[in-house]
Amino acid sequence: MKYTVITGASSGIGYEAALAFAARGKNLILAARRTEELEKLKSKVADINPELDVVIRTVDLAVNEQVHKFYGSLQEYSIETWINNAGFGNFASVGEQNLTKIENMLHLNIEALTILSSLYVRDYAEVDGTQIINISSGGGYNIVADAVTYCATKFYVSAFTEGLAQELQGKGAPLQAKVLAPAATETEFAKRSFNVDHFEYDGTVPKFHTAAQMAGFLLDLYDSEKVVGIVNGATYDFDLKDPIYPYVKRNRK
Ligand code: NAP
Numbered sequence: 001m002k003y004t005v006i007t008g009a010s011s012g013i014g015y016e017a018a019l020a021f022a023a024r025g026k027n028l029i030l031a032a033r034r035t036e037e038l039e040k041l042k043s044k045v046a047d048i049n050p051e052l053d054v055v056i057r058t059v060d061l062a063v064n065e066q067v068h069k070f071y072g073s074l075q076e077y078s079i080e081t082w083i084n085n086a087g088f089g090n091f092a093s094v095g096e097q098n099l100t101k102i103e104n105m106l107h108l109n110i111e112a113l114t115i116l117s118s119l120y121v122r123d124y125a126e127v128d129g130t131q132i133i134n135i136s137s138g139g140g141y142n143i144v145a146d147a148v149t150y151c152a153t154k155f156y157v158s159a160f161t162e163g164l165a166q167e168l169q170g171k172g173a174p175l176q177a178k179v180l181a182p183a184a185t186e187t188e189f190a191k192r193s194f195n196v197d198h199f200e201y202d203g204t205v206p207k208f209h210t211a212a213q214m215a216g217f218l219l220d221l222y223d224s225e226k227v228v229g230i231v232n233g234a235t236y237d238f239d240l241k242d243p244i245y246p247y248v249k250r251n252r253k
Helices: 012-023 035-048 064-072 099-124 148-171 189-194 211-223
Strands: 002-007 027-032 054-058 078-084 131-135 176-181 228-231 238-241
Touching (some): 002 012, 012 027, 012 035, 012 211, 064 099, 078 099, 099 131, 131 148, 131 211, 176 211, 211 228, 211 238
């Protein structure tokens, strides 16, 4: 049996991605901190397709020790697709940002994603039909005012994943690495970024996608041979592209 791993599946894009992959008949391994939300999602998947196996892992991916344990706990499963989706943002100027929150953001958005990607590549680079998809942001290609640190974490995600894709392609490895770059999407992201209990996208954000639409774009990227799936921040069209950042090959003697 093969599985699709989705981190940050308890809400937003990860939650809808789980439903979208379930609709494709994929067994799931779902990770986040809120076990209850993951259990509810598991029941929903069972309603859609009772044949599917759904494995739940409660983990705080901002703690590196838990990240390693989480990966180690999946050794018995054959993982076809790994989606590093868990992440959060923050809106504040650099001098005013809450460093406890920012340190957690760096642990989650950068460190956990790097550790999990590296371990997955180590184990699956040579396995046919495998994919790793990392969730970046439009902010991983353009710096957004008052979200400088968040954008820098997503520049990292984009550069790391595009570079990984080129590295794997250069080696002729069957594992494909891809990066999804959403623009504004209606999820819990805004609440977490602004530290508020409620956020209404309608009437506040001029343009946005729903999380279900974004999960549809994720499937489009999954189905394509392209490396980058990015929402155009002006038109909100979704485009599939070759790597965007320059990549320099090393000349070895
Ligand atoms: P969301 O609804 O807040 O979902 C974030 C998910 O990450 C939740 O399932 C959350 O679950 C999980 N998570 C957060 N901290 C975690 C931790 N320490 N350990 C484990 N899981 C953790 O937001 P979203 O918009 O769907 O975000 C998904 C991804 O899309 C993120 O990487 C985000 O940066 C990116 N993105 C979002 C937007 C947007 O406008 N929404 C735009 C561009 C990119 P728990 O709280 O249960 O742990």
